[in-house]
Amino acid sequence: MPQRPSRQLPLATPAGVEVLTRILTQGPIPRVEIARRTGLSQAAVTKAVAPLIEAGFVTDQAAAPLGADQTGIGRPVSPLTVVPQSVSVIGLKVTPTALIGVTTDFTAGILNVCHRPLDDTAPDAVIEQLAGLAKELIATLRTAGPLVGIGVAVSGDVDERHGVVRDSPFMGWREVAVAELLGKRLKVPIVVTNDVRALTVAEHWFGVGVDADSFAVVTIGSGIGCGLYINGEVVSGAYGVSGELGHLPLAPGDLVCTCGRRGCVETVASSDAILARARETTGRPNLDLADAIELAHDGDEHARAAFDRAGEVIGSALAAMVNLVGPELVVIAGEGVAEYDLYEERMRQAFAAHAFGAAGDCRLMLRSHTFDDWARGAAATVIRTYVRGEPPLQR
Structure with a gap:
């Protein structure tokens, strides 16, 4: 039987879920505005x-006068807001080299952060370390x-309903x-999702999507990912796979991806x-990424060309995505944004060249994220699941 949360929400109808969601994401908010x-x-x-x-x-909240854009000017109202400390949530982000954990309140406000190195990516070893990290975080609550x-947020193809990482x-x-595996060790409901x-x-x-009708989050780093919010929902796809921008076949076909396919972005x-x-092009096999960034900033033509090529392909991939689903905003995030200035111009040129018609009006916005934010995303997924009463947090 699926585990239940330690504190039940008194939500008996879809209307109750909708009202709480509005208060949580848009509060403080008056009752009349929710209506x-x-x-x-x-x-x-x-x-x-x-x-x-x-x-x-x-x-x-304490009564406050209505704004000039609302009816009944001068009449006091009592906006509704969520009590942050009413529940706690833990979010864990898994990378090949580290585990990152956060505790948050009901509004996804981060309370505590914990980082642990990861030396062994074998599933059993990672699960044991995740359990240990979770117990450390539980002790802070x-x-x-x-x-x-x-x-738990993991890269790759994740079956969220069953909590299975199908392919990472x-x-x-x-x-x-x-x-x-983690639930057996912790006896707490576990939500597993694509990072x-x-x-x-x-x-x-x-975040930025609270007031947006549609948007995409594109992450650039060791991989290229894309999350989509369209028609009032974060898109999961019929098979749990969607937004795999990094695996569009837009690169030269002689290049083999980590997924085993050729020509991926x-x-x-x-x-x-x-x-x-x-x-390869500078003839300096011991370069690290910081060195490559420095060389490119100093005008090294070979290092600069590597970033230009990346910008060209990213811009084309963004245009393909925007042409297909039409978001009003694309948020560019991830650990790879440190070198964003090196490929931004080429990326925007490629995007403009390939975006069809009014799709070219889509805003491209840079938003810096740390691994703490990825772990917070895992916690936010728990909060959404909890409010909606979805597995494994069904009421």
Whole structure:
């Protein structure tokens, strides 16, 4: 039987879920504004909110006058806001070299951060270290709200419903039942998700996506990932795979990707690919990425060409994605943005050259992220699952 959260939300109807979601992502917000945005009556909003206030998940703020753009000027209102400390969540990010963990409150505000090196990527070894890291983080929650779940973010093809990493080339994993293995050790509901999708959920609920009708998050680093928010939902895809921008076949066919296929965007545009190209063309096999960035900034034509080539392919891939799904905004994030200035111009030129018609008006925005943010994304996925009552946090 699926595990249940340690603290149940008093949400009996879809209207209740919608109301709490609005308060969580857009609060403080008056009841009248929730009614306007959801199409519910004010009576329905009040009925949905009452048990949440009684249980301590939501509170009324001090009365404040309505703004000039609202009706009833001068009449006091009591905006609704989530009580952050009502629950706690843990988010874990898995990389081939490190584990990153955070604890957050109900609004995905980070409370504690913990980093641990990873020397062995074998599934059993990683699960043991994840369990140890989670227990360390649980010990920091003594004065925080009840823990409702743990999120784990991993790169690759992830079956979120069953908590299985089906294929993660970076980790060398296939068919690893992370939720089951970790859940046995921790006795806490475990939500496993693709790392880029987790980052997109965090942006949707608590970041730039709160007021956007549609957006994409593109991450550039050791891999090239893409999360999509379209038609009111973060896209998972029929088979749990979507937004794999890094595996569009837009690069030369003689280049082999970590996934085993040829011609993927990642073979040219990932930080590893850029470094390999710079080492080859400069004749300096001991270069690290910082060296390559410095050489390019100093005007070395070979290092610069490696970044230009990456920018060309990334821009073409962005145009293909925007032409297909039409987001109003693309957030460019990830550890690879440190060298963004080296390929930005070529990337924007390629995007403009290949974006069709008005798709070229899509905004491209840089947003720096750390690995702590990726772990926070895993926690945000737990919060969304908890509010919606989805497996394994169903009510």
